[in-house]
Amino acid sequence: MKTYRADITILPKDGVLDIQGKAVEKTLSAHGYDAVLEVRVGKFIRVTVEAADHADADLKVRTIADDLLVNDLVESYAFAVEEAQ
Secondary structure: OOEEEEEEEEEEEEOOOHHHHHHHHHHHHHOOOOOOOOOOOOEEEEEEEEEEEHHHHHHHHHHHHHHHHHHOOOOEEEEEEOOOO
């Protein structure tokens, strides 16, 4: 078995009201950062898993995200898996 690290980014789906993102946008604008057009606030999760190979690690991370970490009604996610050093 090898060890793999996965970085998972979870964000509200497009069209879902992001109250935290709007609050950050408002604060940035109030501080003169007018070039910022949109802010989305989400979650970043790093997990380390043991797996037979990269494909197995990918499957394990996807299963974890789908089963426990992501509310697929209002959130979307992306992840990257790499062999841990």
